[in-house]
Each structure stands twice: as C-alpha cells, then as structure tokens.
Amino acid sequence: MPRPRVHDLDAILDAAEGLLADGPSSALSIRSLAEATGASSGSLYHAFGSRNELLGRLWARAAGDYLGELRRGVDGALDDARPDHAAAVAATVAAATTLARLREARPTRARLLVRHRRDELVGDALSPALAEELLGLQRGLDDELRRLAGALWQRADRAALEVVAACVVDLPVALLVPRRPRVVDGAALVGAAVRGLLASPPPTPAEGGRRAGAT
C-alpha cells in the first residue's frame, strides 16, 4: 500500500560497511553515506532514525553472519554427544577461524568486525527492538563460548570462559587485522596460537584466579 522504497536498505548498509571497512568510525557520516548511496540525508534518517541506530543495524547484520558461521563450524566439529578433548580443541580452532572463513565470503563484513569494537562503534541509545536483537546475538556468542569451555574442560567458570574468549574473539581479531598484504596464512597462525593457549587448562577459581605456568 505505501509508497515503495527507492533506496534498498541493504544496499545502504553495504555502502556504510564499505565506508567503515577501512577507516575510522568517523568515516561514516550521514552526509558521506548520502553521497555514496545517492539517497538524501533525510531519507537516511527516515529509514534508520539516527546514525547510532544505523550503526546498530550494521553491526547486527555483520554479527548475525558471524554467529551463524561460528555455529556452523562448532557444530561440525562437535557433533558427537560426548566429544573428547581433541574434538573440543578442533571445535575451538574452528570457532577461532570463523572470521577467516567469513572473510572469504564477505570481505568487507569481516573487516567491519575486525576493525571496530562494538562498544566504540554503536552507542547505547538504541530502539528497544534493536537493543534486544544485539543482546540476543551477544547471548548467542556467550552460549557458544560456554559450550566450548564445557567441551574442553567440563567447566564454564569465569577463568575458563576468559581463555575461550581469548581464543575465539581476541586472538583472531588481532591476527587477521588487515595490514600490508600478508605472506603467512592468518588462519594457520590463529590455529597455532589457539593450540598454544589450550595446551594447559585455565586456572580454577580456587587457585586464586591467576593462571599458573609461563612467565
């Protein structure tokens, strides 16, 4: 019934992604996005409500892709009902290389996730619906981390979750950040580093919260 859109929302998000893929968050302004898409700033505000809401939608789309790919990888490696430790390690490596796989399919989307932290990109003032969506994505990721920790060590306390998060989130982001063209395969680096991190179990809370071992 209403007047049909002339600017595709997904195309707008694609353009925004492009502006953000290599540049600071300030590279995406309403004006620059309007210029890039051909839409006017008023249209963008009508479609998204605010710049922050647009950033939230952008992040939600990318994080959804990421979480889906991550689930697929973990499911594939963790199909047994009672996986052994080796399978759990393989699943963690699969989770840690999610970004590398996403990068093959959607390069700019992966770059968005690598180059910007969510906290710094999208602020708190969001519509309830979008806030709920982002919260759901965060919960989905947390669930996967818990699942991996349980498979690895049969525990999911805070120290264990931190180590898994370091493997799955922090480490790939660091090693896959696009700088000058790489010679070494990033996914292989991530795999090796993850195996190093998983070589010794995380400290139990009873140990005082300090990881025993190296250094």
Added chain:
Amino acid sequence: MPRPRVHDLDAILDAAEGLLADGPSSALSIRSLAEATGASSGSLYHAFGSRNELLGRLWARAAGDYLGELRRGVDGALDDARPDHAAAVAATVAAATTLARLREARPTRARLLVRHRRDELVGDALSPALAEELLGLQRGLDDELRRLAGALWQRADRAALEVVAACVVDLPVALLVPRRPRVVDGAALVGAAVRGLLASPPPTPAEGGRRAGAT
C-alpha cells in the same frame, strides 16, 4: 630570556594521554585538553603547532618507553653470543610481555598503545623532526624483530618477520586490551599463545608463502 612556560609540556601530554586512554581519538580535542589542563587553546597551539603534531609527540613518548622496555627484556634473555632456540623463545616471550610490564609502570601509557593504532591516531602531516623521530622508533622495533627472528630460526625473511611481529605486537595488543576486569593473567596468556605460534617454524619463502600445518 623569554617568558617562561606556565604549563608543563609533559603534564599536558599526560592529560592528553588520560583523555585518550579510554575513549576514541575524538575524545582528545584541543578544547577538551585545554579544559583538562587549564591551558588555553592558543597556548596549546603555540606549544605543539597542531593537533596532529601533539598526537605525534604523544605517540613518540609512549613508543619510546615501550621500545626501551622491550630492548631491556630482549637483551636480558638474549645475552649469550650464540643463543639456543630455547633462549630465543624466551626472548620472544619477554618481548611479547613488554606491554604487560609497561602497564605496571605506566598504566595509561600502555593503554594508549593498546587502544590506538598509530596509523589511525596520528596523521602524516608532521614536522620533519618528529617524523624522523617516529621513523627511528619504527626502525628500532623492526631491528628487534629481526634480531628475534634471527635468533629463532637463523633467518629474517618476510614470513619469519611476520610471525615474530604477530607474537610481539599483534598478540599482546589483543590479549591485553582492557575490558571488564580480568581474572586470568594476561601475560601468561600471551606467553602460552606465543609458545604455540613458535612451536612450528614459519614457512620458507620457497614453500610458496603459505604456512604449513594446522587448519
């Protein structure tokens, strides 16, 4: 002979560091810095010339501290004339934990290095003197990376340097980034991940530039 300064330059840099320690680079504006220090914007421009030059000075100071601490750690572990592989690994771990040590001595300075990439923080338009100083710091870091690669594998080709850089630069930045208070010791995580990365040597250029092994 001239009128003496009333605002200490180092104190101004400290304040700027504080503004940048937890926040985006836009958190440091000339106005916010003037308000934080009590100096006027005119004074700041007289002292530093431009915002970019101020950022460059800030980065040079922090990077100098970092490089000094890194050299100290590597020298300590690599004092033998012909170090064996274990000593080289220890030296690489020491280099990788430089940020953790710097964090103990100067928390906000370490946060500055962790939270901002130089390319995104300070632009290209710099005075020749400062540009030269930054270039020297970069060369100093590169020299240390080359030294570590040579000690580890008796080579310093591009693949080897990338692996060492991943160990010493990327990985610590990722694992030491300040989020919610940590339970697990970050330096221990870095050490474990570095040992994982160094478990297998990097591919030789003849192998085609792709790292053999995991994943």
Added chain:
DNA sequence: TCCGTTCTAGAACGACTGATCGAGTAGGCT
C-alpha cells in the same frame, strides 16, 4: 626604562557534524 622575544588568553572563523523540518512526490485503496 624601553625593546625584542616568547608565551598566554580567549574571541572569532570556516568547515563539518548529527539531526530536524516542511514541502513535495509516488504509489495503492476505495
């Protein structure tokens, strides 16, 4: 005491930001 130099203070400038507004337009529905 006056001069030259160096520094400080704060107003002002132009550019750019996110956001808002009203007017106009294009389609489906009755």
Added chain:
DNA sequence: AGCCTACTCGATCAGTCGTTCTAGAACGGA
C-alpha cells in the same frame, strides 16, 4: 477520480571541531 500514507528531498538548525588571530603579559638584556 480522489485520498491517504509512506517516502524523498533540500534547506537548515545548533553545536563542535581544528585553527587563526589579536591583544597583552612576563621575562632578559641594553
């Protein structure tokens, strides 16, 4: 045909940014 709604558009708002400018204050030396 006429209307209603959703959408688009360009102009425009107030605010902040980095930077420049002007006036004057604080010093050592003559």
